[in-house]
Amino acid sequence: MPKKKLTHPFITNLDKPKKRTEYYDTVVNGLLLRVTKTGHKAFALAYGTKGKRYTIGTFPSVGLAEARDVAKKLKIEIALGNDPQAEKVANRNKPKAKTVADLAKVFEKKHFPTLRQSTRDDYKRRINNTIIPKLGKIPLETITRLDIIELLEEIAEDNNAPVNSNRIRSILSSMFSFGVNRGMLDHNIVLTIKPLGKVSTRKRYYTPEEIVSIWDAFELEEEPYRSLFKMLLICGQRSGETRQTRWDHIQKGVWTIPAELTKANRTHEVPLPFMALEVLRDVKNYSWDSDYLFKSPVLDNEPVDWLQKAAGRVRRASKVEDFRLHDLRRTAATYMAGMRTDRTVLGKILNHKGLAGDDQVTAIYDRYNYREEKKTALTKWNTKLDKILRGEVKSTNLLKMSS
Known part of the structure; x- marks a missing residue:
């Protein structure tokens, strides 16, 4: 089989061969590019004395740099005595783990008939609009109290809707109790979570x-998590909206979030400060072949989905034991408020109707986009953040700021 130092142009320009051909990379021993007669290109790792192959992924969904990184990690596993291909086959034959969405489906089919029509309609609306989009893909066996708490706090704080937050908690508790009775769950973790109220909502933000x-913990993460987490702190936007950002949403230094992606249900413009532009340059190397900035490492041309495992790694690496993703947004907002950012401008940056004062009257008459004011505030925050990261700002010389 031919050996060659694989490059992106070489792989891109390969013609369809007359028969399946494998090109072995000279940079990472064992990594190969398989090209079929139809022109399909895929990376794999050859290992062992019996010619085993572990398929890494299809080009260009998986790039050359990513394939080399995966191959190096697989070689470490093999050196430790593991067999990645055998594990893949074993996992493929395992029953698919039940998710929150699976529980919701059974809950609707079996439990809804016992409810009044009005209750049934309310449950269905909240499950479909909130619970499934936020928690639906999480396996029941791995969901944690923190997953649920973060959702409830986000509803109570970002939407200024503690009543809705408590209603979602009640529905989740009913679902999980139902799941325990059906044998889908061992216990109902929602019962250990107290209802939230206006007084008890979280106010946590981070010191310099x-x-x-x-x-520093972000820097230990692989893409797209590293750049995504940085962007959340730099720009202060919601994680769900940030995750779904497409490259065509970025035009001339402005990030436009379409109305259908925002909680406020209105188009939202975020002038990108200098640190955000640096992140875009970094993530471009990872997601150049995707419509999404923060592309899924496992799904083809889809945004990265569940962030809780990565957030857990950051929590452990940073030793900030109560680290939560939503606190990044609150931290950015708190520091901007501490720099005397006008409350209306801050609300416009966060796309928070209550904070921006966007009641029905002002929503009709205030059509000004506040782009320059938002840009100024975000630039000031990025300047402060840059100084913090360079060790020039300490808690002892930082003005006390309320959240």
Whole structure:
């Protein structure tokens, strides 16, 4: 089989061969590019004395740099005595783990008939609009209290809707109790979570020292998590909206979030400050072949989905034991408020109707986009963040700021 130092142009320009051909990379021993007669190109790792192959992924969904990184990690596993191909086959034959969405489906089919029509309609609306989009893909066996708490806090704080937050908690508790009775769950973790109220909503933001530790933990993450987490702190936007950002949403230094992706149900413009532009340059190397900035590492041309495992790694690496993703948004907002950002401008940056004062009257008459004011505030925050990361700002010389 031919050996060659694989390059992106070489792989891109390969013609369809007359028969299936494998090109062995000279940079990472064992990594190969398989090209079929139809022109299909895929990376694999050859290992063992019996010619085993572990398929890494299809080009260009998986790029050359990513394939080399995966191959190196697989070689470490093999050196430790593991067999990645055998594990893949074993996992393929395992029953698919039940998710929150699976529980919701059974819950609707079996439990809804016992409810009044009005209750049934309310449950269905909240499950479909909130619970499934946020928690639906999480396996029941791995969902944690923190997953649920973060959802409830986000509803209570971002939407200024503690009543809705408590209603979602009640529905989740009913679902999980139903799941326990059906044998889908061992216990109902929602019962250990107290209802949220206006007084008990979370006010946590990070000190300069904590920000440095958290940022250092970001740097330990692989893409797209590294750049995504940075963007959440730099721009202060919601994680769900940030995850779904497409490259065509970025035009001339402005990130436009379409109305259908926003909680406020209105188009939202975010002038990108200098640190965000640096992140875009970094992530471009990872997601150049995707419609999405923060592309899924496992699904073809889809945005990265579940972030809780990565957030857990950041929590452990940073030693900020109560680290939560939503606190990044609150931290950015708190520091901007501490720099005397006008409350209306801050609300416009966060796309938070209540904070921006967007009641029905102002929503009709205030059509000004506040782009320059938002850009100024975000630039000031990025300048402060840059100084924090360089060790020039400490808690001892930072003005006390309320959240």
